[in-house]
Amino acid sequence: MxxxxxxxxxxxxxxxxxxxxxxxxxxxxxxxxxxxxxxxxxxxxxxxxxxxxxxxxxxxxxxxxxxxxxxxxxxxxxxxxxxxxxxxTPLFSGAEIEWLNPQNEYRPTEYVQGWLSFWFDEQKRLVVAKEFQKQRIEFIKQIWSKDKQLHEFGFYADEVDISQAYTSFQNKISKINTVNELLLAEAMMTKQLYKAAATRCQLSFERNHEAGDLANNFLNHGNYLAYGLGATTLWVLGIPHGFAVMHGKTRRGALVFDVADLIKDAIVLPWAFICAKEEFTEQEFRQKILQKFTQYQALDFMFEQVKNASQHFQVRTA
Known part of the structure; x- marks a missing residue:
């Protein structure tokens, strides 16, 4: 052979x-x-x-x-x-993202250099964090507007409670002055989306990573799959996981969380609730999430957003 x-x-x-x-x-x-x-x-x-x-x-x-x-x-x-x-779940050690990265130092340097050109300026980091959140909302609207399988379970981008959740957050973004404010506003949107999803799937739900119910377990599981895509994106582009724009900058894997957030609400969130309602096994849920990642080119979307962010200030000042 x-x-x-x-x-x-x-x-x-x-x-x-x-x-x-x-x-x-x-x-x-x-x-x-x-x-x-x-x-x-x-x-x-x-x-x-x-x-x-x-x-x-x-x-x-x-x-x-x-x-x-x-x-x-x-x-x-x-x-x-x-x-x-x-x-x-969880990746070891549980509080951080731990990956064995291929040892390759011949990756492109332009993206890490572009990232570091703004990273040490707090206000510029905030600009990039805001842009990530805007793109996160656009991805939700894009997928929830056209996914017929989601529509079968009542997930429409223009439903009042759903549109109100992301529109309210979208309207706040330009007025936010700190990363902490942005985190709070983002958490509020996600909480409202949890409520909308639980209502449609007729589930009693409270977000708790340790709860052990199907919806919480599937959210944990799907999020870690998203972290895998985020870690891959950053490794390929040569950007260290520690240079976060939104999550805690003392956490070594924080940038992985930032990048994974681009797709989590759009794909993982609704399917965690739907699969919990339908009593999927973990394997069936995993296959559904991976299918949706591929269908909506989640990895492509992550690459595009990280590359755009790394070149944002270079383009503006050119």
Whole structure:
């Protein structure tokens, strides 16, 4: 069997890759030039191929191990690897985003240089944070306006309670003077969207990461999948995860949260409630979220927004 060369593994741009894998109770290894995972059954073992050239990140859950040779191949393909708890949450350690990033120092420098050109100015960071929130709202409006599956469950962008939630936030953005004010206003919008979603799905709901009900579990699970896309976007563009514009700047992975927020409300939020109502399994929910990420080109959208932000002040002052 022919082995793959590193140059072949980068044929699919990260922004176009479709796969995120969550694995548990298996061993990840390299065999015949491929990355496989091995599951042990009572009478025989099963090998499954991981298409690493079309994969953004891999989450290794309970009972997993990975070989050095497999890590080398994953790194050559630019695949991020994260260790996590059961059901893909939380990433270890739980309070931060922890990824094993491929060691590649030959990525573009223009984006990190553009990012750092404004990052040390608090007011400029606020401008970028506001722009992220505006784009977040636009993404909600775009998807909730045209997704017929969401419409079947009553999620329409122009419904009074939904439009009021994001319009109220949108109107406040230009008047906000600090990141803390922006965080509070953003949290209020998300809380209103939770209420709208719970009403449509006839669920009693209060956001609690430790609650253990399906809606909360699916929100946690979907958010961590979004963090995987955010971490991949930042790694490819060469921007360290610590240079956040909105979330706590003392948290090493805070910029991952900023970038993931661009898509979480639009995709993860409604489907967490819908799948909870329909009593999906974790695997069924994960497949639905990954399908929607691909359908609405979530990774492309993240790349576009981060690249635009890194060049924002350079363009304005050129």
């Amino acid at each position: 022919d082995t793959l060369k590193p140059k072949d593994l980068k044929a699919i741009l990260h922004s176009k890759r479709a796969n995120i894998f969550y694995l548990e109770h298996c061993r990840v290894m390299q065999k015949d030039g491929r990355v496989l995972y091995l599951t042990e059954a009572k009478y025989e073992n099963h090998y499954y191929n991981i298409p690493i050239a079309n994969t953004t990140c891999i989450l290794l859950g309970t009972g997993t191990s990975i070989t050095q040779a497999a890590m080398r191949m994953l790194a050559s393909a630019g695949v991020l690897v994260g260790f996590c708890g059961g059901g893909a």
